[in-house]
Amino acid sequence: MTQHIALVTxxxxxxxxxxxxxxxxxxxxxxxxARRMDxxxxxxxxxIEPICLDVTDTVAIxxxxxxxxxxxxxxxxxxxxxxxxxxxxxxxVSMEAAHQQxxxxxxxxxxxxxxxxPQMRTQNSGCIIxxxxxxxxxxxxxxxxxxxxxxxxxxxSETLRGEVIKFGINVIVIAPGLIxxxxxxxxxxxxxxxxxxxxxxxxxxxxxxxxxxxxxAPGPEIIAQAVxxxxxxxxxxxxxxxxLDAKTAxxxxxxxxSRIFDWAVRQKMKI
Ligand code: NDP
Numbered sequence: 001m002t003q004h005i006a007l008v009t010x011x012x013x014x015x016x017x018x019x020x021x022x023x024x025x026x027x028x029x030x031x032x033x034a035r036r037m038d039x040x041x042x043x044x045x046x047x048i049e050p051i052c053l054d055v056t057d058t059v060a061i062x063x064x065x066x067x068x069x070x071x072x073x074x075x076x077x078x079x080x081x082x083x084x085x086x087x088x089x090x091x092x093v094s095m096e097a098a099h100q101q102x103x104x105x106x107x108x109x110x111x112x113x114x115x116x117x118p119q120m121r122t123q124n125s126g127c128i129i130x131x132x133x134x135x136x137x138x139x140x141x142x143x144x145x146x147x148x149x150x151x152x153x154x155x156x157s158e159t160l161r162g163e164v165i166k167f168g169i170n171v172i173v174i175a176p177g178l179i180x181x182x183x184x185x186x187x188x189x190x191x192x193x194x195x196x197x198x199x200x201x202x203x204x205x206x207x208x209x210x211x212x213x214x215x216x217a218p219g220p221e222i223i224a225q226a227v228x229x230x231x232x233x234x235x236x237x238x239x240x241x242x243x244l245d246a247k248t249a250x251x252x253x254x255x256x257x258s259r260i261f262d263w264a265v266r267q268k269m270k271i
Contacts, residue, residue, distance in 0.1 A: 005072045006231065007031045007065070009055055009112065010082030012039035014181030015131060018224035019079055024048045026228055031068050034082065055082045055108030065115040074123055077231045078116045080109040081131040083149075085187040088194035089203060090144040097194070098145045105149035110156060117164065124168040129230050130157045131223070132175045134246040138253050140265050142207050146187075161238060172230045173239045177246030178217040187211070206269040218243055 006023050010016035012034035020032040024047035033053040034040055040050030051067075053060050068075055086093055086101040109130055120126030135143055136150035154173060161171040188208070196204055222242060230236040241247045253261045 002074075003072075004028045004076040004231075005031075005068060005074055006077040006079065007033070007068060007075060007112070007116065008079040008081060009033050009053075009108070011043070011050075012036045014183060015176065015179065015220040015223045016079070016081040017043060018220040019081065019227045020048055022221070022224040022228050023077070023079075023231065026232070028077070028231075029072060031064065033064065055111065056103045058111050061111045061115050065112075065119070069119055075116050075119050075126065077127045077129065078112055079129045079131070079227055079231075080112055080153075082108055083131070084190070085143065085146040085183060087142055087146070087187045087191040087207060088144075089142065089196060089200050092194050092196045092200065093145050094194075097190075101145045101149050102152070105146070106152045106156070109153055113156075113160065117169070120169050121164070121167045126167075126169040127231055127236075128157075128160070128169065128171045129227055130171070130173050132157070132173045134175060134177045134241065134249050136173070136175055137250045138261075140210075141269060141271060142203055142210075170230075170236060171238070172236055174223060174226050174230065175239065175241040175246050176223050177241070177243050177249070178211070178214060179223060180214055180217045180219050184211045184214045202271045203269070206271050210269060 006028045008016055008020045008030055011020040011032035020030045021043060024030045024045060028047065030048045031051055032040055032043060032048050033051045035052065035054050037050065037052040044050050051064050053064055083105045086097055113128055130153050132153045133150040135147035136154040139147035157171050157173045164171065191207065226240050226242055230240065241250065
């Protein structure tokens with residue numbers, strides 16, 4: 001039987017690492033990518049080939065995709081996952097930091113999609129799984145640039161789905177809620193680099209409170225399981241939000257309407 005081939009970005013920690021390992025355990029050959037090669041080396045195995053790569057580097061991405069096609073002859077699954085969260089008030093995050101957020105979270109995904117699509121079209125099969133976020137359909141104060149990047153991922157995925165379904169290619173969005181990874185700690189490191197005037201102090205106090213539930217949040221394995229299911233199902237759902245908080249936030253916004261939803265968020269954040 002032909003071995004299925006997957007590309008997973010952001011595989012040095014969290015969701016990407018758990019996904020690479022689960023896909024490999026289930027028979028996939030996985031090209032696992034990130035910038036921290038020492039971390040990737042820890043998951044190298046018969047079915048996991050680590051590749052040092054920054055998702056802002058178009059040339060490196062094309063080289064990697066060419067390498068996968070040359071050595072394995074096909075690409076069955078792309079998991080676009082590498083990303084980070086730029087916290088800070090919309091007014092205060094610098095344009096450079098905002099651009100960088102889109103470079104990684106949006107154009108990083110787009111570069112990979114453009115690189116694998118010619119091969120998937122030739123095969124007349126393939127599955128692109130984009131990891132979005134609970135903040136891809138809603139947003140809350142302090143998360144503006146991150147939420148904007150994830151809204152863009154949702155829009156690109158929805159558009160691409162309609163364009164390539166006739167080539168036998170599925171485009172699936174998985175939208176996680178709060179998951180216990182290195183993500184929140186990195187968000188707070190980045191928040192420290194943003195200068196806020198005193199008027200935003202209440203917001204700055206609220207952000208750690210909001211993420212205080214992270215230690216109790218589920219681990220990345222539940223998202224990896226959802227990716228495996230999406231990658232192997234014959235007719236996978238186009239969008240999967242999990243755990244429960246990721247589903248209920250979108251339903252609550254739809255049910256309450258924007259004005260009441262925004263008010264409830266401000267009450268919860270005490271801002
Ligand atoms: P982690 O911080 O644990 O992992 C992020 C991964 O992205 C790392 O492997 C990192 O590798 C990689 N990465 C970041 N920047 C780049 C870059 N420029 N080039 C290549 N790789 C990069 O976070 P998660 O596992 O939680 O995040 C994975 C995805 O899940 C993200 O897209 C995030 O937005 C999304 N998500 C996470 C949630 C959560 O609560 N954890 C909630 C909703 C969505 P390295 O630094 O080695 O390059």
